[in-house]
Amino acid sequence: MPQAAERKALEKGLHKLNENMVTLAELAELSIRKAVDGLTRLDPEVAQEVFTLDQEVYGLQLEIERTCIDLLALHAPVARDLRTITTSLKITTDLDRIGRYGKDLSELTLQFRDRHIVERADVARIQEMADRTITMVDTAIEAFVHRNAESVRNIIEVDDAVDLLHDENFKDIVRRMTEGKLNVETGARYLLVNRYFERIADHAVNIGLRVVYMVTGDWLPRVRAADRAKRRDDGSAKPTP
Amino acid sequence: MAIKLSVESVSAWYGEKLAIQDITMDIEDRMVTAVIGPSGCGKSTLIRCLNRMHETIPKARVEGKVLLQGEDIYAASPVSVRRRIGMVFQKANPFPTMSIYDNVAAGLRLNGVRNRDELDKAVLGSLKQAALWDEVKDSLDESGASLSGGQQQRLCIARALAVKPEVLLMDEPCSALDPIATAKIEDLIFDLKKDFTLVVVTHNMQQAARVSETTAFMYLGKLIEVNNTRELFERPREALTESYITGRFG
Numbered sequence: 001m002p003q004a005a006e007r008k009a010l011e012k013g014l015h016k017l018n019e020n021m022v023t024l025a026e027l028a029e030l031s032i033r034k035a036v037d038g039l040t041r042l043d044p045e046v047a048q049e050v051f052t053l054d055q056e057v058y059g060l061q062l063e064i065e066r067t068c069i070d071l072l073a074l075h076a077p078v079a080r081d082l083r084t085i086t087t088s089l090k091i092t093t094d095l096d097r098i099g100r101y102g103k104d105l106s107e108l109t110l111q112f113r114d115r116h117i118v119e120r121a122d123v124a125r126i127q128e129m130a131d132r133t134i135t136m137v138d139t140a141i142e143a144f145v146h147r148n149a150e151s152v153r154n155i156i157e158v159d160d161a162v163d164l165l166h167d168e169n170f171k172d173i174v175r176r177m178t179e180g181k182l183n184v185e186t187g188a189r190y191l192l193v194n195r196y197f198e199r200i201a202d203h204a205v206n207i208g209l210r211v212v213y214m215v216t217g218d219w220l221p222r223v224r225a226a227d228r229a230k231r232r233d234d235g236s237a238k239p240t241p
Numbered sequence: 242m243a244i245k246l247s248v249e250s251v252s253a254w255y256g257e258k259l260a261i262q263d264i265t266m267d268i269e270d271r272m273v274t275a276v277i278g279p280s281g282c283g284k285s286t287l288i289r290c291l292n293r294m295h296e297t298i299p300k301a302r303v304e305g306k307v308l309l310q311g312e313d314i315y316a317a318s319p320v321s322v323r324r325r326i327g328m329v330f331q332k333a334n335p336f337p338t339m340s341i342y343d344n345v346a347a348g349l350r351l352n353g354v355r356n357r358d359e360l361d362k363a364v365l366g367s368l369k370q371a372a373l374w375d376e377v378k379d380s381l382d383e384s385g386a387s388l389s390g391g392q393q394q395r396l397c398i399a400r401a402l403a404v405k406p407e408v409l410l411m412d413e414p415c416s417a418l419d420p421i422a423t424a425k426i427e428d429l430i431f432d433l434k435k436d437f438t439l440v441v442v443t444h445n446m447q448q449a450a451r452v453s454e455t456t457a458f459m460y461l462g463k464l465i466e467v468n469n470t471r472e473l474f475e476r477p478r479e480a481l482t483e484s485y486i487t488g489r490f491g
Contacts, residue, residue, distance in 0.1 A: 007488040076447050078474040078486045217476025 010075045014084060017067050021088050024060045025141040027053055028095040031102030032137060032200060036130040038109045039193070040123050047106035057099035061092045080214075087214035091144070094203040094210075098137060101196045101203075108189050122190060125169055129197040132162050137200065140207035149215035152208030159205045160225045166198040245270040245408060245438040246291060246326075251305035253286050253295050260286040261462045264305070268408075268455075273430060273439045275453035275470065277446055279485065283462040284442045288410045291440065292326035293319040309408070324352065327401035331413035333393035335385030335400070341368075342381040344396055348404040363403050370436075371399035372429050391422025398429065402437075409433065411441045415448065427452050446486055450474050458482045 031053040038046030068089040071077060077085055136158055143152040173190045176182035182190075209220050223231070246268035253261045261283035268274050276284040289295040290303050293314060307314045314322045335344045345364045346354075354360060364381070368374040373395040377388070385396050394414060401409060411430075415423040430439060430452045443449050449456050449470065456470040458479075466479045477483045484490050 004488075010488070078446065078450070079477055079483045081487050082475065 006075065010071065010077065010081065013067065013071045013075070014081065017064065017071065017085065017088055020060060020064050020067065021092070022145055024057060024064060024092060024095050025144060027057045027060065028098040028102070029134070029137050029141055031057060031099045032105075032130075032134055035102040035105035035109070036127070036134070039105055039112070040127060040130075042109060042112060044110055047109045050102050050106040054099050054103040057096055061096045064088060064092050083214045083217060087210045091207045091210050094206045098200050098203050101200050104196055105193065108193055111189060112186075125172075126193055126197075129162070129165055129169065129194060132165065133197045133201045133204070136162065136204035137207075140204040140211065143208060143211045144214075147211075147215050149212045149218075152211050153220070155205050155208035156220075156222065156225075156228075159201050162198060162201040163225060166194055169194045242272070243270040244268070245310060246440075247306075247308040247311075248287075248291070249306040249308065251287070251290055251303065251307060253283075253290050253303045254301065255298065256300040259462060261290070261459075264459075264464045266457060266464060266467050268438060268440060270438050271434055271436070272455060273434050273441060273453040274455045274457065275449035276440065276442045276457045276459060277444075277449050277486075278459035278465075279490075280444075282459040284457075284459050285412050287459065288328075288412060288440055288442055291408070291410055292328055293322050294328060324348075324404050325406055326408040326410060327404065327406035328410040328412065329394070329397050329401055329414050331416050333390060333397050333417070335388070335393050335396050337384065337386045339385060340382045341377050341385050341388070341396060344385040345399045345403050348400060352404060364399075367399040367403040370402050370433065371395045372425060372432070373399055389422070391418050391425060394418060394422070394426060395429065398426075402433075406437065408438045408440065411439065413442055413444060416444060423448070446474070458485065460485065 031050055034046050034053065035050045037043070038050060068085050071085050075081075136155065139158075140152055140155065143149065170191065173182065173187050173194065177184055177187040205222070209222065212218055212220050244267045248264055248266050248268070251261065251264045252259065264287060276287060278284045286295060291307055291314075295301050295303055296319075303315070309322070309325060314326070335341075336347060339347065342364055345367050346360045349360060349363055354363070365374065368377060373392060376392060377383075377396075380387075385393065388396060394417075398409075398414075415426050418426065427448065430441065433439060441449070441452060453470045455467065456473045457467045458465045458473065458477075458481075460481055466473065466477060466482045468478060468482075472478075473482065474486060477486065
């Protein structure tokens with residue numbers, strides 16, 4: 001059984017872990033915000049800043065992993081302590097991936113800029129996808145910071161809207177490429193941008209579900225939108241007892 | 242899941258002092274149930290009530306019922322109860338003047354078994370079940386006290402198993418052992434649950450998490466929570482359990 005001194009050491013480690021997690025989350029979110037800013041203004045300097053941020057995110061992720069391994073090995077934590085550490089370990093990967101998508105978006109920014117081919121309407125579409133995705137990331141991170149499970153319980157449903165927008169954009173881009181209204185290389189890059197945002201939203205969902213587990217111990221299953229709709233239909237079809 | 246032991250509103254006293262209060266819980270057949278809690282919470286008293294050991298202490302008394310497959314153990318003779326519900330103690334206590342063989346055979350002899358073949362078979366079987374046979378097969382005539390601490394504890398387990406109990410109670414069986422001897426006992430607990438119902442009192446929460454399917458947490462003589470072990474250590478129901486297992490008190 002952990003004695004008072006051991007508890008104190010664990011508390012200290014958990015405190016450090018939380019501080020680093022909050023910083024990592026802020027860096028990852030900043031990376032996306034800057035990447036979007038760079039992309040919509042085609043600003044190469046902002047893109048460079050995102051590359052630097054990506055390095056910081058990666059370095060901090062490694063430090064957090066080491067802290068988690070130390071805490072697990074030295075204190076054999078249980079209950080909420082265990083859930084906090086394992087959740088942190090898992091969501092650093094999501095935050096790192098979010099940071100990496102920021103970097104990927106910035107690489108596309110440089111490629112778009114060289115070709116001067118971005119249209120105003122396309123920027124508007126990117127902005128909408130970006131806004132929704134960033135809101136999701138922000139909500140998930142806030143939930144982690146404030147240990148608020150309720151704010152992310154429905155994050156899968158929020159993600160449905162992003163998935164829908166992703167599908168609409170995809171069809172629109174493909175249609176314009178097919179009709180010859182959009183250069184195929186540019187269109188392909190748009191498809192990537194569209195896909196990156198959709199993936200970032202998925203990582204926000206992962207974070208949200210992990211936060212629910214960390215705070216409450218409940219495992220919320222990831223159920224595809226189509227299956228959820230089917231369940232809802234089945235449920236409503238049943239007569240009430 | 243079949244219930245082997247039912248504890249119904251059991252309270253126990255040492256003289257005027259109430260040690261455990263109104264404990265009700267079921268113990269599943271051929272499973273390991275761990276009992277955890279801070280020193281003095283009554284966990285040893287609880288398991289001593291499960292085979293009528295508590296009442297052997299002067300001025301100690303028990304109220305409530307303990308049902309072994311539906312039969313109240315307090316309505317049966319203590320000797321027959323202890324034959325069906327064996328116990329292993331914190332400190333290994335082999336009979337010091339007896340050989341390893343005689344230690345294991347002691348319970349059977351007490352029950353009137355004299356046939357040498359039957360005794361040999363029981364000693365061999367019990368020592369094998371207790372994972373001690375390979376280490377002592379060439380020294381069965383040596384004193385039980387000549388063994389290491391971990392071996393002595395396994396000898397005591399073999400002695401308890403020799404009378405073929407249905408339930409084995411273990412009171413801090415590894416607290417005096419090093420990590421290697423502890424690991425052997427834990428492996429043994431894992432093997433034994435195929436044939437026996439085990440109740441293990443332990444101070445070591447990681448041990449409870451490793452060996453048991455169900456964990457009971459006691460505090461100040463009360464049963465605070467009985468839960469699936471994984472659940473109890475991952476998401477305890479009671480705030481008091483969470484505080485104890487995370488080391489916030491105790």
